[in-house]
Amino acid sequence: MAIYNPKSKKAEEFINHEEILETLEYAEKNKNNVELIDAILEKARPKKTEHSFTCGGLSHREASVLLACEIPEKIEEMYKIAEQIKLEFYGNRIVMFAPLYLSNYCVNGCVYCPYHAKNKRIPRKKLTQEEVKNEVIALQDMGHKRLAIEAGEDPINNPIEYILECIKTIYSVNHKNGAIRRVNVNIAATTVENYRKLKEAGIGTYILFQETYHKESYLQLHPTGPKHDYDYHTEAMDRAMEGGIDDVGLGVLFGLELYKYEFAGLLMHAEHLEAVHGVGPHTISVPRIKRADDIDPNVFDNSISDEIFQKIIACIRLAVPYTGMIISTRESESVRAKSLHLGISQVSGASRTSVGGYTETDRPHDTEQFDVSDQRTLDEVVRWLMETGHIPSFCTACYREGRTGDRFMSLCKSGQILNCCHPNALMTLTEFLVDYASDETKKVGYALIEKELEKIPNEKVKKIATQNIEDIKNSNRRDFRF
Ligand code: SAM
16 A cells, blocks of 8 residues: 655656545545644634745645535635635736647547547547747737647657647747737647756746546546556656746546545645645646537536535645635636635636637637537627726736746745736736727726736836836837846
């Protein structure tokens, strides 16, 4: 039997089945232990320091107790603390991105994904470099600056060389004032050597969803193909970090397994990265299974209600306060609205989950990976965010200024967000408003920016940001950043 060890590099030791079962037992036993719950909430609460705030975070055991707790007042308190953490560390900025599907060729047998190899109904498609360019132009014309590229796993059709070529193409396109300034990558687990190549290609975050941390279920849900190898998949982030990528993004596909099990596994994974590499995950995503071509989400009997989903988001926020949290257009406008108050810091907008989808006038469904719930345009999502008290941010400064891994975390911890991320958000939002927004969105946006500029504490930073915003409005100068 494997022994739990967060510092081990072996999947079964850092994601340890027995430790998860014991955690769930402990959480169940203590779910009404008000004294313990209060102590855990107190630990999670942000504390004021000389310059800013600090936050204790929670262990997987502590956070699992909160997740198990069903006392309404305590859940309310969790939600309040989650929002407080989010506002202290991230402010009201929401980072915007879009996925870009490169290829749906796939040799795996993932039973929840329509790209599985046995699906002969869907057309297989792989973008040529010319098509990549056209998709990027369409994305730039909406106003996107940050992409997450997606591809199935197929060593013949989508080898690493293809992915690298696509990244090069994406970065090379500058249509009008457009630019993609950060390419995050969501491709199958690969070798240290390939991760090094991705790092050299200038990627932002390497994202890989674990799908499920439950090994036995994992093996059944991935019956064929290289992804069947649970250990290789689970240890991928360690190889990515060994290859020099220090921003990695975790996630599980909620609905496949029992959510409490997944939650404990996810936090153990974060603790493992911190223990071994000195830096936790840059982001955590919370996808839920959706309907797709030959996939019926009702077949998976672990689906979770919106209420549980929100509790999971809040508990993750309490446990890993310095990690960005992502919600995609798999979720509806109303679920996204609520989740923004519980810790989400990044949202996708106007996503098309089909290969070549952005260049089509009408949303194509034939190669779609999953149904998109939130089908609003980027302009609509941006305006909605502003009208609900958020600042949509197209900022990509951190990684381009070398603030990745623990350097980003220390910016977060030192309370410099208001002097750095906040003005960057306002400047990139101005770019969006000037270059891409409708008149209605412009009106809401300029009023918001004027108000938000006043919040910058450092007078010199405020003056420079104000000047840069004027320059963006009155010239073609772009890409200012702190
Ligand atoms: N092939 C890569 C891999 O193995 O990780 C790339 C990722 S895939 C294009 C992106 C993610 O979409 C998967 O990791 C999975 O969690 C999610 N996904 C697959 N089928 C889905 C469905 N039916 N509904 C929602 N999300 C799904």
